[in-house]
Amino acid sequence: xxxxxxxxxxxxxxxxxxxxxxxxxxxxxxxxxxxxxxxxxxxxxxxxxxxxxxxxxxxxxxxxxxxxxxxxxxxxxxxxxxxxxxxxxxxxxxxxxxxxxxxxxxxxxxxxxxxxxxxxxxxxxxxxxxxxxxxxxxxxxxxxxxxxxxxxxxxxxxxxxxxxxxxxxxxxxxxxxxxxxxxxxxxxxxxxxxxxxxxxxxxxxxxxxxxxxxxxxxxxxxxxxxxxxxxxxxxxxxxxxxxxxxxxxxxxxxxxxxxxxxxxxxxxxxxxxxxxxxxxxxxxxxxxxxxxxxxxxxxxxxxxxxxxxxxxxxxxxxxxxxxxxxxxxxxxxxxxxxxxxxxxxxxxx
Amino acid sequence: xxxxxxxxxxxxxxxxxxxxxxxxxxxxxxxxxxxxxxxxxxxxxxxxxxxxxxxxxxxxxxxxxxxxxxxxxxxxxxxxxxxxxxxxxxxxxxxxxxxxxxxxxxxxxxxxxxxxxxxxxxxxxxxxxxxxxxxxxxxxxxxxxxxxxxxxxxxxxxxxxxxxxxxxxxxxxxxxxxxxxxxxxxxxxxxxxxxxxxxxxxxxxxxxxxxxxxxxxxxxxxxxxxxxxxxxxxxxxxxxxxxxxxxxxxxxxxxxxxxxxxxxxxxxxxxxxxxxxxxxxxxxxxxxxxxxxxxxxxxxxxxxxxxxxxxxxxxxxxxxxxxxxxxxxxxxxxxxxxxxxxxxxxxxx
DNA sequence: AGCGTTTTAGCAAGCGCTTTCTATATAGGG
DNA sequence: CCCTATATAGAAAGCGCTTGCTAAAACGCT
Numbered sequence: 001x002x003x004x005x006x007x008x009x010x011x012x013x014x015x016x017x018x019x020x021x022x023x024x025x026x027x028x029x030x031x032x033x034x035x036x037x038x039x040x041x042x043x044x045x046x047x048x049x050x051x052x053x054x055x056x057x058x059x060x061x062x063x064x065x066x067x068x069x070x071x072x073x074x075x076x077x078x079x080x081x082x083x084x085x086x087x088x089x090x091x092x093x094x095x096x097x098x099x100x101x102x103x104x105x106x107x108x109x110x111x112x113x114x115x116x117x118x119x120x121x122x123x124x125x126x127x128x129x130x131x132x133x134x135x136x137x138x139x140x141x142x143x144x145x146x147x148x149x150x151x152x153x154x155x156x157x158x159x160x161x162x163x164x165x166x167x168x169x170x171x172x173x174x175x176x177x178x179x180x181x182x183x184x185x186x187x188x189x190x191x192x193x194x195x196x197x198x199x200x201x202x203x204x205x206x207x208x209x210x211x212x213x214x215x216x217x218x219x220x221x222x223x224x225x226x227x228x229x230x231x232x233x234x235x236x237x238x239x240x241x242x243x244x245x246x247x248x249x250x251x252x253x254x255x256x257x258x259x260x261x262x263x264x265x266x267x268x269x270x271x272x273x274x275x276x277x278x279x280x281x282x283x284x285x286x287x288x289x290x291x292x293x294x295x296x297x298x299x300x301x302x303x304x305x306x307x308x309x310x311x312x313x314x315x316x317x318x319x320x321x322x323x324x325x326x327x328x329x330x331x332x333x334x335x336x337x338x339x340x341x342x343x344x345x346x347x348x349x
Numbered sequence: 350x351x352x353x354x355x356x357x358x359x360x361x362x363x364x365x366x367x368x369x370x371x372x373x374x375x376x377x378x379x380x381x382x383x384x385x386x387x388x389x390x391x392x393x394x395x396x397x398x399x400x401x402x403x404x405x406x407x408x409x410x411x412x413x414x415x416x417x418x419x420x421x422x423x424x425x426x427x428x429x430x431x432x433x434x435x436x437x438x439x440x441x442x443x444x445x446x447x448x449x450x451x452x453x454x455x456x457x458x459x460x461x462x463x464x465x466x467x468x469x470x471x472x473x474x475x476x477x478x479x480x481x482x483x484x485x486x487x488x489x490x491x492x493x494x495x496x497x498x499x500x501x502x503x504x505x506x507x508x509x510x511x512x513x514x515x516x517x518x519x520x521x522x523x524x525x526x527x528x529x530x531x532x533x534x535x536x537x538x539x540x541x542x543x544x545x546x547x548x549x550x551x552x553x554x555x556x557x558x559x560x561x562x563x564x565x566x567x568x569x570x571x572x573x574x575x576x577x578x579x580x581x582x583x584x585x586x587x588x589x590x591x592x593x594x595x596x597x598x599x600x601x602x603x604x605x606x607x608x609x610x611x612x613x614x615x616x617x618x619x620x621x622x623x624x625x626x627x628x629x630x631x632x633x634x635x636x637x638x639x640x641x642x643x644x645x646x647x648x649x650x651x652x653x654x655x656x657x658x659x660x661x662x663x664x665x666x667x668x669x670x671x672x673x674x675x676x677x678x679x680x681x682x683x684x685x686x687x688x689x690x691x692x693x694x695x696x697x698x
Numbered sequence: 699a700g701c702g703t704t705t706t707a708g709c710a711a712g713c714g715c716t717t718t719c720t721a722t723a724t725a726g727g728g
Numbered sequence: 729c730c731c732t733a734t735a736t737a738g739a740a741a742g743c744g745c746t747t748g749c750t751a752a753a754a755c756g757c758t
Binding site for chain 4: 719727
């Protein structure tokens, strides 16, 4: 029915072992032999049986990429950088890996299940992206799973995610705390003293770190935070819109709104504009991430640029063993403050 | 080292065959036996060896989803609907399928390579999303590959993609032509006679179909199209911005700009606004797709809603054999005109 | 020419599961 | 109480590949 290695071997007048070796290219085969084999492969339109190969070799060419929300460009950019680096199609020589992205939708169960599925597939590596979920039980389960994976020889790298100590995973963490602090200090430097903050969902590490940075900046400048100044929402535009309305209702004297990310910031801009407020003359707005649309916004968004594509590419290379892991298995990647039009000096009031 | 089926069998005092059967649940096993086995599985923390299983069963639980651009919400929404339906983690009983998305980046080679990789993995099904590439040679290669997949028992479904006749693939096509026509007719009904059109990349079927619809509407109303009124770009915001500037430079008397999709339309809005033109008082703008951000835009976008999530879910069910394929293996899904604020009556002039 | 090396290729033993076929209990009917 | 259905479990033969080991051929020395 389907053509197998043996068929190719017969046609090329060699043993199956030889065919396997030319296909894997990890063993010397005479040029003339190789050519004959390749010709047979081509003529028979042979496609290697992945499962059989993975079984015999005790490892597959599958690499999994876990993302929280596939429809969010934050993850899209990282995933596509990782995928490009991992090779797969269009990759470098021998790069026939299947890089696949799995969408957890931010659900703890799905996160875990995907990890199990990948483990079952004997994935060669897995990259986990984005903030983790702050739930002790879930984190323990994740860590146990990750440890099991690394022990079984699967390389696990965390990209834009906090380190998982003692699991064997390599972490490329974004310095959300530092970025958040720098951003808020910029606003304070501009003269703002009354700053609203729209945080992400409470259970995500990213949310907490960015908020901590913001508060550290306030504290460093002796600004006492009013509890009314912080609201939690989701990481999307609509949530930013609603949260901003709420914020301005609670305290109309705010002169700046710092958003958990750029989408939220855009929602904030829309809400302010709909309230008849000008940006940045009446209220300044700042975002986080510097996604591609942020510079196009009117006014363009002051934000913290996270090197998503670079970090993704690096994570991909580490996952492939093509780049050395950072010392201690942990690296913190800083964001870069992008000063643009959405934040200015506060209104006189 | 790693625990195998045999270990579980030994622990549960049954044969490996029995363990396999309780795991697959496709053969009667006494309740007491099943329980014993499940207990052993749990105690040993056993994870099935996917490749071995796939080899023996001659099929895997992998399902591939091909997308053109993972960072584009258009694909993100479809992919996430497909993935949800296919089950995988969090799916229905027995739904332990691994639904993975593969990002082709719009490249023909990668498209083909991913298909081969999926074929190699003996994927249970594959879903191809989004417009196809209009290149006879590439399409022939794709069709051949798809035929090979369906012949090997892999279900192939096309979601938002033109049918591939005689390949055994099932198509859920969006009626881009009809949607494009309806949209432009709406604008014409509003009184517009001078309409610019920002098309997508020339080589995509989606681009051609939408443009054909637009032109059909013009023709139906006896409007002769000026060659200056059409420019081609990419499917992103920046491209829309630039194209709009070009369009207005070519013919400042245009009263409406129809964009290939919503991102492009948003870019168009920004360009018009930056040119000092009001929307829709001076120039009307229309998009396509109705992505979530379109209703949030100011003014909200008049556009054609494509049922991305519904179509994705349906494609997923068909791929899983859980829903019957449409008659003839082809279904055309209509979009719905969303009349909103970005398009109004043309300015007097 | 003889011998040790180095290349190159084949043999065959699995990898860990599924599944057909067969065997053994158990139950039901006369 | 025996005989035939029926339910349940096991034996064993692969699935198609990889790879350690071995063998043969080719090469370079002395």
